Amino acid sequence: MDPALLRIRDVRPLDQEPLDALILRAFEQDAEAPLINELRQHAKTRFNLVAEYEDALLGSILLVDVRIEDGQMERASVGIGLVAVHPNHRRQGVGTMLLKEGLLRCIDAGEPVVFALTDPGFYMKFGFSLASARGFHYKWEEFDNLLLVKELVPDGMQGLSGTVDFSPEILEEI
Numbered sequence: 001m002d003p004a005l006l007r008i009r010d011v012r013p014l015d016q017e018p019l020d021a022l023i024l025r026a027f028e029q030d031a032e033a034p035l036i037n038e039l040r041q042h043a044k045t046r047f048n049l050v051a052e053y054e055d056a057l058l059g060s061i062l063l064v065d066v067r068i069e070d071g072q073m074e075r076a077s078v079g080i081g082l083v084a085v086h087p088n089h090r091r092q093g094v095g096t097m098l099l100k101e102g103l104l105r106c107i108d109a110g111e112p113v114v115f116a117l118t119d120p121g122f123y124m125k126f127g128f129s130l131a132s133a134r135g136f137h138y139k140w141e142e143f144d145n146l147l148l149v150k151e152l153v154p155d156g157m158q159g160l161s162g163t164v165d166f167s168p169e170i171l172e173e174i
Contacts, residue, residue, distance in 0.1 A: 001053060001058075001089065001092055005053060005054070006051055006052070006053050006058070006093075006094065006097060007051070007052045007053070008049055008050070008051055008052075008097055008098060008101040009049065009050060009052060010047075010048065010049060010050075011048040011049065011050055011060070015050060015057065018056075018057050019050065019057060019060060022057050022058075022059070022060060022084060022086060023060070023082075023084050025086055025087065026059075026084035026085060026086060026087065027084065028087075043062065043064040043065075043081055044064055044065035045062065045063070045064055045065075046063045046064060046065060046078050046105075046106075046109070047061070047062075047063040047102055047105045047106075048060070048061075048062050048063075049061050049062075049098060049101060049102060049105075051085075051094045051097060051098050053089075057086075058085065058086050058089045058094050059083070059084060059085040059086065059089065059094040059095060059098050060082065060083070060084045060098070061080065061082065061083050061084075061098040061099060061101075061102045062080070062081040062082040063078050063079065063080055063081065063102050063105070063106065063114070064078070064079055064080075064081040064166060065077075065078065065079075066078055066079035066115050066164055066165065066166050067164070067165045068136070068160065068161075068162045068163070068164055068165075069162050069163045069165070070161055070162030070163070071162070075160070075162075077111065077113060077114075077115065077164075078106055078109075078111050078114050078115070079114065079115035079116060079117065079164070079166050080099075080102065080114065080115070080116040080118070081166065083095055083098060083099060083122075085098075095122065099123075099126060100126075103126070103150070103152065106152055107152050107153070111152055112151070112152055112153050112156030112157070112160070113149055113150065113151055113152060113156050113157055113160065114149070114150050114152060115131065115136070115147065115148065115149050115150075115164055115166075116128060116147075116148040116149075116150075117138065117143065117146050117147055117148070117166055118146055118148070119146065120146070120148055123148050123150075124148075126150065127150050127151075128148040128149065128150045129148065129149060129150070130144075130145070130147070130148060130149075131144070131147040131148055131149040131164065132144045132145075132147065134149055134157055134161075135157075135160070135161030135162075136149055136160075136161060136162065136163075136164050137162075137163055137164065138163070138164055138165075139163050139164065139165045147164060
């Protein structure tokens with residue numbers, strides 16, 4: 001694969017079927033793949049991007065609405081709901097390109113921070129850190145060790161802290 005020919009673009013309506021197949025393939029070792037596809041259909045989407053190479057979808061990133069509550073106020077934010085790369089194209093820069101473009105979209109939209117709820121390994125090299133060390137906690141504390149945050153603008157976390165909830169409306173929809 002020539003990385004120069006990889007294109008990151010917004011999802012189009014005709015992408016739904018190949019995107020569903022990509023998610024199932026990317027998470028085929030994970031029994032949660034059908035649930036991921038179901039949640040993806042109901043999430044409050046901010047950005048939904050795909051990596052395309054020679055008319056084939058190789059990866060996807062979904063950025064969704066996140067809510068931060070501190071007991072006195074509620075604030076909207078954004079979180080990475082999903083990064084998926086086809087197993088045959090992993091470790092070739094597809095996920096990196098998707099994440100970088102997703103972060104640029106968040107910056108362009110004026111977001112001061114972005115969250116991720118996942119295994120920290122991949123994200124730490126992009127400047128994410130454990131959110132609990134920055135005053136944030138996930139709504140279910142047993143997942144605090146998976147909640148990550150990245151500051152997108154200088155002092156973007158100033159005055160922010162509280163409980164983070166990824167797309168709280170999802171459970172009402174499905």
